[in-house]
Structure formats: structure tokens, C-alpha cells
Amino acid sequence: MSQQELIEKPLSPDVFTLLRLFENHRGIDRPQDWFDLKQHYHGAMDDPSNRESWSSARLSKALDAAEAAGYVVYREKWEITSQGLEARKAETVRRMKG
Numbered sequence: 001m002s003q004q005e006l007i008e009k010p011l012s013p014d015v016f017t018l019l020r021l022f023e024n025h026r027g028i029d030r031p032q033d034w035f036d037l038k039q040h041y042h043g044a045m046d047d048p049s050n051r052e053s054w055s056s057a058r059l060s061k062a063l064d065a066a067e068a069a070g071y072v073v074y075r076e077k078w079e080i081t082s083q084g085l086e087a088r089k090a091e092t093v094r095r096m097k098g
Contacts, residue, residue, distance in 0.1 A: 010094060011091045014061065015062050015069070015071070016088070016091050018037070018062040019084050021036075022078075029080050031077035032079075033078065037063075037078065038054060071088075
């Protein structure tokens, strides 16, 4: 998928949030386990305009969608792939332009 296709095709809000959870406060992407992803969402990434809970079912659905698209992969922990990095960057740019 080209960069232009990624910019034109928006990610679902949950998948975008999930991809953002891999980045730590220093801007470094780190592998995360299930509990890291749930806890991180309730900490730093909670969207003030949307106070819905990041439930287990919602996290599973976002992980399944991201894995199907090739954005994340599970090894010993969940890891963001290079495709995931490109998709996150493209979605950030798309949202900034919008």
C-alpha cells in the first residue's frame, strides 16, 4: 500500500488509538502485552472527548483488525510493524490536514 493510499483511507479510531499505544513518552515504540495496552489507554491516551471504556472486547476487536491489516504482530508481546508505523504516520497527517 502506498503512502498516498494510506493517507486517503482513514483508520478506524480504535485501530489508530491502538497504534498510538505502542509509542512511549519518549517517542520510542515498544512491544506491549495485553495489560500494558489496556493500562496505557486509561492513562496517557484517554481521549477527553470520548470517555468510553477500553473494554477487553474493544481491545480484542482493535487488535484483530490491526493484525489482519498487518499493522501489529504477536511474538512474545504485541509489536507494531513497519506497516503499522506508516499507517499511524499517514493517519496523523490526514487528521492534521482535516
